[in-house]
Amino acid sequence: MKQDIGIGILGLGTVGTGIARLLTENSDLIAKRLGAALTIRCAADLEIEKDRGVKFADGVLTTDPLEVIADPEVDIVLELIGGKETALDLIHKAIDQGKHVVTANKALLAEKGMELFRKASAANVNIAFEPSVGGCMPIVKTLRESLAGNHIHSICGILNGTCNYILSKITEEGVPFADALAEAQEKGYAEANPGLDVDGIDTTHKAAILSALAYGMELNFGDIYMEGISGITPMDIEFAAQCGYKIKLLAITKYDRDADAAEVRVHPTMIPDTGPLSKVDGTLNAVSIRGDAVGDMMLYGHGAGMMPTASAVLSDIVDIARILLAGGGIHVPLLSYQMNNIRKIPVRPIDEISTHYYFRFSAVDRPGVLSKIAGILGEHGISIKSVHQIERELNGGVPIFMLTHKALEADVKSALSQISALDVIINEPILIRIEESLD
Amino acid sequence: MKQDIGIGILGLGTVGTGIARLLTENSDLIAKRLGAALTIRCAADLEIEKDRGVKFADGVLTTDPLEVIADPEVDIVLELIGGKETALDLIHKAIDQGKHVVTANKALLAEKGMELFRKASAANVNIAFEPSVGGCMPIVKTLRESLAGNHIHSICGILNGTCNYILSKITEEGVPFADALAEAQEKGYAEANPGLDVDGIDTTHKAAILSALAYGMELNFGDIYMEGISGITPMDIEFAAQCGYKIKLLAITKYDRDADAAEVRVHPTMIPDTGPLSKVDGTLNAVSIRGDAVGDMMLYGHGAGMMPTASAVLSDIVDIARILLAGGGIHVPLLSYQMNNIRKIPVRPIDEISTHYYFRFSAVDRPGVLSKIAGILGEHGISIKSVHQIERELNGGVPIFMLTHKALEADVKSALSQISALDVIINEPILIRIEESLD
Numbered sequence: 001m002k003q004d005i006g007i008g009i010l011g012l013g014t015v016g017t018g019i020a021r022l023l024t025e026n027s028d029l030i031a032k033r034l035g036a037a038l039t040i041r042c043a044a045d046l047e048i049e050k051d052r053g054v055k056f057a058d059g060v061l062t063t064d065p066l067e068v069i070a071d072p073e074v075d076i077v078l079e080l081i082g083g084k085e086t087a088l089d090l091i092h093k094a095i096d097q098g099k100h101v102v103t104a105n106k107a108l109l110a111e112k113g114m115e116l117f118r119k120a121s122a123a124n125v126n127i128a129f130e131p132s133v134g135g136c137m138p139i140v141k142t143l144r145e146s147l148a149g150n151h152i153h154s155i156c157g158i159l160n161g162t163c164n165y166i167l168s169k170i171t172e173e174g175v176p177f178a179d180a181l182a183e184a185q186e187k188g189y190a191e192a193n194p195g196l197d198v199d200g201i202d203t204t205h206k207a208a209i210l211s212a213l214a215y216g217m218e219l220n221f222g223d224i225y226m227e228g229i230s231g232i233t234p235m236d237i238e239f240a241a242q243c244g245y246k247i248k249l250l251a252i253t254k255y256d257r258d259a260d261a262a263e264v265r266v267h268p269t270m271i272p273d274t275g276p277l278s279k280v281d282g283t284l285n286a287v288s289i290r291g292d293a294v295g296d297m298m299l300y301g302h303g304a305g306m307m308p309t310a311s312a313v314l315s316d317i318v319d320i321a322r323i324l325l326a327g328g329g330i331h332v333p334l335l336s337y338q339m340n341n342i343r344k345i346p347v348r349p350i351d352e353i354s355t356h357y358y359f360r361f362s363a364v365d366r367p368g369v370l371s372k373i374a375g376i377l378g379e380h381g382i383s384i385k386s387v388h389q390i391e392r393e394l395n396g397g398v399p400i401f402m403l404t405h406k407a408l409e410a411d412v413k414s415a416l417s418q419i420s421a422l423d424v425i426i427n428e429p430i431l432i433r434i435e436e437s438l439d
Numbered sequence: 440m441k442q443d444i445g446i447g448i449l450g451l452g453t454v455g456t457g458i459a460r461l462l463t464e465n466s467d468l469i470a471k472r473l474g475a476a477l478t479i480r481c482a483a484d485l486e487i488e489k490d491r492g493v494k495f496a497d498g499v500l501t502t503d504p505l506e507v508i509a510d511p512e513v514d515i516v517l518e519l520i521g522g523k524e525t526a527l528d529l530i531h532k533a534i535d536q537g538k539h540v541v542t543a544n545k546a547l548l549a550e551k552g553m554e555l556f557r558k559a560s561a562a563n564v565n566i567a568f569e570p571s572v573g574g575c576m577p578i579v580k581t582l583r584e585s586l587a588g589n590h591i592h593s594i595c596g597i598l599n600g601t602c603n604y605i606l607s608k609i610t611e612e613g614v615p616f617a618d619a620l621a622e623a624q625e626k627g628y629a630e631a632n633p634g635l636d637v638d639g640i641d642t643t644h645k646a647a648i649l650s651a652l653a654y655g656m657e658l659n660f661g662d663i664y665m666e667g668i669s670g671i672t673p674m675d676i677e678f679a680a681q682c683g684y685k686i687k688l689l690a691i692t693k694y695d696r697d698a699d700a701a702e703v704r705v706h707p708t709m710i711p712d713t714g715p716l717s718k719v720d721g722t723l724n725a726v727s728i729r730g731d732a733v734g735d736m737m738l739y740g741h742g743a744g745m746m747p748t749a750s751a752v753l754s755d756i757v758d759i760a761r762i763l764l765a766g767g768g769i770h771v772p773l774l775s776y777q778m779n780n781i782r783k784i785p786v787r788p789i790d791e792i793s794t795h796y797y798f799r800f801s802a803v804d805r806p807g808v809l810s811k812i813a814g815i816l817g818e819h820g821i822s823i824k825s826v827h828q829i830e831r832e833l834n835g836g837v838p839i840f841m842l843t844h845k846a847l848e849a850d851v852k853s854a855l856s857q858i859s860a861l862d863v864i865i866n867e868p869i870l871i872r873i874e875e876s877l878d
Binding site for chain 2: 279308
């Protein structure tokens with residue numbers, strides 16, 4: 001029996017350094033659990049002189065990623081360089097060499113995952129990706145293994161620590177988005193170019209991965225409705241709080257078995273402030289899953305960071321090592337379902353979803369304005385749950401807030417476009433979707 | 440390759456019926472994920488005529504549990520009868536027959552688990568027990584697999600839905616324990632004989648299992664300090680709330696690597712009302728885990744109930760089925776560590792722990808009382824953080840509340856015993872331990 005599993009690392013950035021540290025510092029512990037050693041055989045990075053606080057054995061470091069893949073002593077390749085083209089090419093080559101792959105590259109998986117999973121499946125090697133969603137939280141394992149007996153109804157997740165930090169900051173301190181972003185950048189929670197996070201792209205990559213795992217659907221990044229958090233103001237957050245809601249950037253994915261259609265969307269969402277998801281603040285992440293047998297369950301933890309992410313990489317390494325010690329192959333289907341059962345499931349266009357809404361209008365303070373707005377909403381079959389007008393100046397007018405009962409997004413858009421054309425309305429109306437059914 | 444895994448069920452009570460239903464109703468889904476069918480080959484219960492709303496194939500039901508174990512078509516035996524002697528005997532016999540076992544029997548595992556795990560390990564068969572702790576939450580899998588690279592520092596769990604329901608009820612409505620218990624019994628959340636739950640026994644069984652998984656220590660039910668919730672009053676809960684705490688029945692387990700000693704205890708605990716664990720109300724369960732790489736993470740969900748527990752049983756069945764499809768054996772060590780690395784780790788006697796405390800005295804309303812109490816505490820090196828005396832009658836005296844800084848339990852007990860002997864003190868003082876470091 002094999003007593004030593006060889007690890008190859010592509011990329012010694014934050015996560016690569018973290019996993020090297022974990023494999024080194026906790027090697028005794030891991031051996032006691034695994035019954036075999038995990039040894040870094042080869043690690044590639046452009047900078048190999050840099051001191052990362054980890055002691056690599058002689059000859060392990062290289063600047064050539066192909067050396068990692070070609071190394072006959074490497075059983076498992078960790079793709080931790082990020083980006084798309086190079087990473088895609090290297091994973092292809094690793095599979096060609098019969099290597100198992102662990103990757104944290106959510107963007108690559110969400111956009112090019114199907115070709116990689118199909119190829120890996122045909123080659124009988126594993127692609128594991130626990131670190132790609134939710135950092136240390138075992139969300140991939142929970143969906144691939146623990147919930148194998150459940151029809152998954154829905155998943156709602158706070159999956160981007162940067163956005164959650166910014167929204168928490170606006171909520172707690174009432175500062176505008178730009179200031180909260182600047183502080184996140186200062187603290188190292190947001191990139192200099194923050195679009196990937198604050199525009200919702202990162203969360204959407206993760207939503208695609210979770211939907212594929214939950215329903216056996218093909219990865220569908222391009223089909224997912226996506227909206228970032230840059231339009232969220234302290235005023236909307238304050239008003240949401242008064243009505244018992246918090247605003248979070250959520251990945252929402254649901255599957256309607258009767259219609260065989262999915263709903264997958266990423267946008268700022270008002271959620272009741274009584275449920276556990278609403279208490280997840282700062283850079284923390286959480287995922288709430290609803291299944292037919294489990295009911296509601298939630299995972300909660302650090303969604304990013306060197307060591308939490310390294311822990312997830314290690315979890316995948318240990319899983320694959322156990323498979324190798326037992327003779328190899330794919331034991332758990334790569335995307336939860338046997339590959340021949342993975343299929344395209346149509347994603348409902350955003351116009352076809354039905355949910356509750358929050359609107360904010362800034363209107364000229366003149367009699368009859370409210371009746372005009374309400375009239376247009378009524379004509380579109382949108383039923384108002386509550387209306388609030390406060391005495392505060394907003395862009396030369398006054399703000400009017402509304403919460404609606406369930407309405408169809410297409411009707412909402414059409415109504416808002418008519419309302420927006422009224423001469424008493426200043427600026428574009430604000431729309432935030434509400435998710436009532438979380439608990 | 441084997442295309443059909445045979446399941447044998449011992450006991451068609453709530454969980455047994457739930458798993459039979461799940462295997463029947465979601466069989467297509469499971470096959471799409473597993474790539475093989477799971478078929479109930481034999482199911483034993485004393486009552487086989489009863490209508491459980493599940494259609495069993497002809498000849499599957501029997502009143503003889505030995506038939507299930509002897510059935511050559513049964514690969515995996517589900518022990519769902521509960522109790523100790525019979526269940527123990529049946530699991531032994533199942534292992535003798537080379538059957539893999541799934542059990543929800545925490546009491547049996549906590550008290551007799553070591554002999555079963557050693558025997559199963561030698562026989563190269565799996566004993567899986569996800570449903571034994573935390574219902575649907577994948578806590579066993581998380582500790583055995585996801586956190587394989589982490590030194591676990593501590594686990595704090597709300598693991599008994601009955602107690603959590605009762606404490607939530609007292610908190611929300613200010614009713615006494617007896618009334619909250621009666622309501623729990625009425626709603627079916629508590630047994631007619633509630634001792635197993637409210638005395639903390641069930642939680643202690645689970646604490647033993649989690650400690651073994653987390654630190655590679657032998658199951659140690661007998662060494663665990665245990666205290667139930669029947670002494671918790673609305674007054675203590677109210678005062679805790681005023682100071683920013685909630686009272687929960689917690690399983691607390693910590694491992695001190697330097698001293699190579701564990702702290703495992705189950706008692707009502709005051710925790711800060713800002714953290715996620717404090718928001719877990721009603722019958723819900725949650726487990727918070729602290730590891731060196733992951734930091735803090737939490738799982739949250741239904742800790743009991745027919746279908747959530749059945750979901751956990753199914754998770755174990757699917758894991759074992761995947762192993763069988765890959766050739767059999769033990770892929771994940773039964774207790775997280777290779778069996779030869781599992782060892783006795785001493786559990787600190789409760790007198791040797793050091794924590795923060797809450798005391799409530801009922802004292803005669805007379806000058807100098809507080810100074811006497813404070814004097815005795817001071818002599819024992821117990822530093823008072825805050826004192827509160829309110830104008831309310833309590834057993835003919837007035838209540839005095841105190842919060843302390845960290846103190847040694849032995850000192851606390853000695854001080855309380857001296858204080859209790861003062862002639863100005865009415866009744867025994869109340870002591871509740873505080874766990875400050877949760878977040």
